[in-house]
Amino acid sequence: MTIRIDAARTTEILRDLVQIPSVNPNFEGGVPELAVADYVERFFQRLGLSAERREVLPNRPNIVGMLPGVNNHAPGLLLEAHMDTVQTTGMTIEPFAAEVADGRLYGRGACDTKGSLAAMLAAIEWCAENGQVPAVPVYLAAAVDEEVHYKGVLDLLNIHEKFGAAIVGEPTELHAVIAHKGVVRCEIETVGVSAHSSRPSEGVNAIDAMVKVISHLRDVVTPRLLAQPHPQVGAGSLSVTEIVGGVAPNTIPDRSRIKIDRRTIPGEDSEQVWANLRDELTALDLGDDRARVNVYPPFVLDYTLDTSADSDVVRLLTGAASRRIGEVKTLGVPYCTDASKLALVGIPSVVFGPGSIDQAHTEDEWVELEQVALAADIMIDVIMSYGS
Numbered sequence: 001m002t003i004r005i006d007a008a009r010t011t012e013i014l015r016d017l018v019q020i021p022s023v024n025p026n027f028e029g030g031v032p033e034l035a036v037a038d039y040v041e042r043f044f045q046r047l048g049l050s051a052e053r054r055e056v057l058p059n060r061p062n063i064v065g066m067l068p069g070v071n072n073h074a075p076g077l078l079l080e081a082h083m084d085t086v087q088t089t090g091m092t093i094e095p096f097a098a099e100v101a102d103g104r105l106y107g108r109g110a111c112d113t114k115g116s117l118a119a120m121l122a123a124i125e126w127c128a129e130n131g132q133v134p135a136v137p138v139y140l141a142a143a144v145d146e147e148v149h150y151k152g153v154l155d156l157l158n159i160h161e162k163f164g165a166a167i168v169g170e171p172t173e174l175h176a177v178i179a180h181k182g183v184v185r186c187e188i189e190t191v192g193v194s195a196h197s198s199r200p201s202e203g204v205n206a207i208d209a210m211v212k213v214i215s216h217l218r219d220v221v222t223p224r225l226l227a228q229p230h231p232q233v234g235a236g237s238l239s240v241t242e243i244v245g246g247v248a249p250n251t252i253p254d255r256s257r258i259k260i261d262r263r264t265i266p267g268e269d270s271e272q273v274w275a276n277l278r279d280e281l282t283a284l285d286l287g288d289d290r291a292r293v294n295v296y297p298p299f300v301l302d303y304t305l306d307t308s309a310d311s312d313v314v315r316l317l318t319g320a321a322s323r324r325i326g327e328v329k330t331l332g333v334p335y336c337t338d339a340s341k342l343a344l345v346g347i348p349s350v351v352f353g354p355g356s357i358d359q360a361h362t363e364d365e366w367v368e369l370e371q372v373a374l375a376a377d378i379m380i381d382v383i384m385s386y387g388s
């Protein structure tokens with residue numbers, strides 16, 4: 001089958017995007033996504049298409065461009081990709097040179113997820129320049145802040161009635177990711193009573209209490225999670241990822257704190273998971289009535305994704321992809337994406353894009369350029385068939 005998209009063009013757009021640094025400001029060497037947003041806005045203006053600039057955070061706007069359809073009142077198709085990247089610390093290649101070698105483009109964001117953004121822009125450009133009018137409007141949202149607080153996609157929820165379905169760009173090697181895990185991260189504290197360590201029985205050792213908490217998480221909670229795996233994303237998990245406690249070597253500690261990372265699976269409500277954990281741990285027997293546990297509200301919380309394989313957008317996407325690359329899988333993955341927030345308000349959402357998650361965030365991040373062009377071509381099919 002002939003590919004309508006000129007790979008030289010997708011490469012050119014991707015090179016432009018990678019050459020604009022957009023490390024999330026929360027990371028070392030970060031900057032606002034402004035320059036990428038300006039690029040996307042100008043891209044739409046040049047095509048004579050409208051683009052809305054939505055200020056999410058200072059100098060960190062989302063851009064929502066639109067390719068008009070026949071019926072512009074109907075809910076449209078959303079193509080969403082984040083503009084921010086992770087830090088460049090430790091990279092072994094020039095992060096913003098966008099060098100091309102052996103059919104790959106190298107640089108920070110090449111696969112996560114400027115490859116997807118380039119493919120989406122190229123698909124819109126091809127439709128606009130070839131006079132193609134989809135049945136319903138197609139929106140391209142270039143969003144800020146996916147890598148940290150996903151404030152960009154949360155802003156898009158304010159206009160969610162515009163969107164009937166969404167393709168969220170992330171490196172999936174052109175497969176369709178329809179399920180993923182969510183996450184809850186929170187702090188747990190044990191409180192005891194301090195005393196001189198020569199008379200430990202006068203105090204209540206908060207570290208001893210924390211040992212009971214950690215044992216419970218490991219021996220009771222984790223086996224429960226492992227016993228109920230999800231068919232596509234596997235089992236949920238609970239990991240203790242940080243621990244502190246004590247003030248001096250000769251003092252019985254009255255405080256100990258841990259941070260936990262709990263991965264949730266489709267069917268679990270991340271907020272409910274946290275509430276249940278709080279109830280379970282605060283009821284735990286710590287061996288001394290004076291000891292207690294505080295489970296603090298999550299400092300990170302994200303939702304699971306569980307889109308039906310029968311939804312229109314998934315069928316159209318897998319159909320279009322399989323015509324080009326053979327068998328296309330509908331997959332579950334362990335990592336979180338912007339798609340779960342869109343799904344939360346009822347938008348059927350599928351994660352799709354060129355490149356492999358294996359190269360995301362790596363020291364020599366790259367993307368296969370042929371996949372970027374293929375992704376654009378696949379998206380043209382979905383754009384022209386969705387809603388008709």
Ligand SMILES: [Zn+2]
Nearest residue numbers: 112113146170
């Ligand atoms: Zn990403």
